[in-house]
Amino acid sequence: MNPITPSRATAWWICALVAAALYGNYYVYDSIGPVADALQAQRGFSDTQVGLLNAVYSLPNVVLILLGGVLVDRFGAAKVTLGTAGICLLGALLTALSPNFEGMVAGRLLFGIGAETFGISTLAVLAEYFAGSNVAFTMGLALSLGRLGSYSTDMSPTWFPHAYAQGWQPPLLIAAAMAAASFAAAAAYWWIDRRVSAAAKHTAEKQAQPFVWRDLLHFGKAYWYLLILCVLWYSVILAFRSTFSIKYFQHVHGLDLAAAGEMNSYVFLAAVFATPAFGWLCDRVGRYAPFLAFGAVLLPISLAVMALSRSGLWVSTALIGVSFSLVPAVMWPLASKVVAPNRFGTAIGLMWVVQNAGIGGANLVAGWLNTRAGASAQNPAGYNDMMWFFGICSVIGAVFALVLWATAGRKDQELASRA
Numbered sequence: 001m002n003p004i005t006p007s008r009a010t011a012w013w014i015c016a017l018v019a020a021a022l023y024g025n026y027y028v029y030d031s032i033g034p035v036a037d038a039l040q041a042q043r044g045f046s047d048t049q050v051g052l053l054n055a056v057y058s059l060p061n062v063v064l065i066l067l068g069g070v071l072v073d074r075f076g077a078a079k080v081t082l083g084t085a086g087i088c089l090l091g092a093l094l095t096a097l098s099p100n101f102e103g104m105v106a107g108r109l110l111f112g113i114g115a116e117t118f119g120i121s122t123l124a125v126l127a128e129y130f131a132g133s134n135v136a137f138t139m140g141l142a143l144s145l146g147r148l149g150s151y152s153t154d155m156s157p158t159w160f161p162h163a164y165a166q167g168w169q170p171p172l173l174i175a176a177a178m179a180a181a182s183f184a185a186a187a188a189y190w191w192i193d194r195r196v197s198a199a200a201k202h203t204a205e206k207q208a209q210p211f212v213w214r215d216l217l218h219f220g221k222a223y224w225y226l227l228i229l230c231v232l233w234y235s236v237i238l239a240f241r242s243t244f245s246i247k248y249f250q251h252v253h254g255l256d257l258a259a260a261g262e263m264n265s266y267v268f269l270a271a272v273f274a275t276p277a278f279g280w281l282c283d284r285v286g287r288y289a290p291f292l293a294f295g296a297v298l299l300p301i302s303l304a305v306m307a308l309s310r311s312g313l314w315v316s317t318a319l320i321g322v323s324f325s326l327v328p329a330v331m332w333p334l335a336s337k338v339v340a341p342n343r344f345g346t347a348i349g350l351m352w353v354v355q356n357a358g359i360g361g362a363n364l365v366a367g368w369l370n371t372r373a374g375a376s377a378q379n380p381a382g383y384n385d386m387m388w389f390f391g392i393c394s395v396i397g398a399v400f401a402l403v404l405w406a407t408a409g410r411k412d413q414e415l416a417s418r419a
């Protein structure tokens with residue numbers, strides 16, 4: 001990844017195309033949840049089988065995503081974005097058209113292999129085109145379209161009732177159509193990027209970079225603090241919000257399923273608007289680490305409010321909403337500032353290897369703690385151990401965010417890196 005300087009209009013076109021590609025990609029990522037019930041009723045899938053359709057997304061990436069990051073540095077973001085968008089499309093088609101469970105698993109596996117590397121390459125595109133300014137704003141914008149994709153999947157039963165009335169397959173064909181749109185946006189970006197590279201005679205600079213194994217772990221301290229925060233923060237937020245929060249709201253706070261789901265979805269909806277706004281703010285003031293630390297500290301506070309107060313669900317949801325918008329809006333632009341441009345892909349790949357393992361591990365630990373304590377509507381106190389576990393992880397993550405701020409994110413350091 002090398003910073004490049006096309007016209008502003010071209011750079012904004014690239015940003016729009018990358019954001020559109022992410023919308024389709026995140027739509028497909030979340031597309032199993034709304035058809036889970038239909039898959040069980042119509043195809044006889046068990047809970048474990050449905051769970052596996054999502055688990056196979058993460059499992060290979062505990063190893064493969066590092067290779068993906070290296071590929072981005074070696075071959076450039078444009079080729080990798082196009083190639084992985086193609087793999088995601090094949091995966092989405094295989095999932096929707098497979099006559100049997102094994103075929104669907106293969107489809108989700110293929111999608112997972114493509115999607116995480118696609119995520120890295122889209123961040124690399126924006127770091128490349130907006131290195132001088134607006135990097136946090138454009139990454140925030142692209143992520144906000146991604147969150148809108150996730151929100152759209154949750155709303156798809158309301159938006160496409162006829163498709164859902166016909167069974168499990170039409171909704172997955174809609175997801176495949178989203179993957180096709182994502183591929184088309186990636187292809188348009190690749191085509192523009194080729195013209196930009198040719199015009200700017202950057203071809204030689206963007207040719208394959210040799211990969212040196214011994215450089216793999218050679219990053220500064222700031223990068224490692226960021227990696228630890230990434231693992232702990234995403235493990236808590238994704239394991240809690242995507243797996244256990246709805247059940248927790250029902251059993252501990254007495255909400256019904258619809259109200260619990262709605263409460264959960266506000267966090268994603270808030271992120272659609274707040275993520276680019278926070279990114280814009282960071283770019284304007286030229287400060288990143290203090291915002292990151294603030295967002296990271298809000299997570300344990302919101303968990304404490306949620307666990308300790310029976311009536312504070314709105315307050316804790318709002319605090320998590322701010323954290324969920326602020327931390328990603330700052331983390332990825334900051335990563336692009338603390339590592340060399342030609343090692344950005346490898347750096348994010350390494351972060352996501354540990355992140356994928358952390359998210360998987362946090363899901364297992366939280367599930368085990370709930371089972372061990374017999375957590376249920378009749379025994380809401382059984383969720384206490386899980387909340388302690390998430391609370392401790394989020395406090396450690398916040399401590400590393402504060403250490404990052406204190407050691408590498410002071411005003412003079414950040415303003416110097418801006419110049």
Ligand SMILES: C[C@H](NC(=O)[C@@H](N)CCCCN)C(=O)O
Nearest residue numbers: 026029116119143234328352355
């Ligand atoms: C940019 C960041 N993405 C990740 O951390 C991915 N490893 C996992 C994304 C899963 C949903 N597609 C984010 O989305 O904040």
